[in-house]
């Protein structure tokens with residue numbers, strides 16, 4: 059289903075021409091398609107409809123309240139990694155009973171807040187965390203529902219920065235140590251063992267690593283059953299990839315079939331934490347050309363969007379498709395699309411074939427619905443760009459543009475002769 063498409067030569071989000079949004083909110087901006095978000099969510103969960111399951115959208119991919127609310131209405135839960143993401147989820151109307159808390163560095167106050175809220179499970183990633191959670195829950199006369207995040211040591215065949223299931227990464231507990239740790243956990247008064255969890259990496263473009271991880275978890279689960287644990291749920295994390303340029307990731311239907319085949323008639327509750335596959339291709343990032351520069355070696359289009367708005371190219375060397383918002387008829391030329399930030403790494407795309415660009419032209423970076431706005435910063439004191447949600451022929455600003463003043467509002471200059479005393 060194509061909710062971003064050209065009509066009369068102009069790129070639309072659903073029924074709304076992107077220039078109309080630019081007119082209303084200025085540039086740059088992120089634009090999300092509500093229909094695409096909903097469609098992706100439904101397609102992802104469809105293969106598991108016959109099972110007890112929960113799709114807990116990964117908040118880190120896109121945590122805008124309106125997006126979370128939309129997904130929450132579809133029945134989504136939330137995979138959170140901080141107290142902040144939990145607060146967003148609750149504010150968006152997602153019940154705590156549908157939240158799972160992942161992350162290697164949960165602070166005490168975060169464990170407390172999640173216990174207060176009554177989340178579905180803590181995906182515990184270390185012995186230290188398990189002990190702290192036991193102490194914190196025990197002191198309140200509670201038992202914290204726990205899955206251990208097990209590191210199955212499979213190669214997800216993705217970018218090294220986003221591979222998380224190999225032995226040498228910081229995530230989870232090594233699968234070889236998991237059985238012991240489950241036995242320790244079961245003896246802790248503040249802990250209730252409820253599940254097994256893993257997440258092996260992000261932007262995976264084949265199902266094999268998922269199946270391999272699942273096989274290893276199944277072996278562990280048999281051992282845990284022998285030890286007398288009652289494992290009620292299995293959380294397989296997120297990680298299913300999307301097509302940015304020419305990647306050919308498995309369709310969620312194929313992913314679902316592979317998982318279902320491997321699981322057979324296992325009757326527990328199945329949990330997933332997808333982020334990118336739901337939100338990535340449901341959003342674009344639109345900026346306007348400020349200047350074009352023709353240099354002997356290179357042609358540049360300097361746009362008003364930058365690495366602070368869309369960090370993936372700078373951070374991972376990631377390539378996302380860039381389309382002209384108004385389809386150009388003529389020849390294309392290779393151009394580097396760069397931002398105004400004082401870093402050579404500040405580019406949105408290199409050597410892209412685009413029609414000859416002029417000041418004011420709009421460019422859309424595709425697949426920007428995940429890990430776009432959530433990874434944005436204020437580097438160079440750039441206010442973060444607004445987020446716009448489109449549904450049919452309507453659009454709504456779901457996060458306004460920040461103002462410059464609010465960026466430095468939390469700062470202060472010491473008074474009372476502080477500088478004079480410096481000597």
Ligand SMILES: Cc1ncc(COP(=O)(O)O)c(C=O)c1O
Nearest residue numbers: 116160260296297331332333334
């Ligand atoms: C624990 C956990 N769950 C879920 C996700 C979501 O991953 P993705 O956006 O690749 O589906 C991540 C990020 O990779 C993660 O670290």
Ligand SMILES: N[C@@H](CCCC[NH3+])C(=O)O
Nearest residue numbers: 118220260261370428429
């Ligand atoms: N932020 C990364 C993915 C990391 C996923 C975090 N668990 C990206 O944009 O691809």
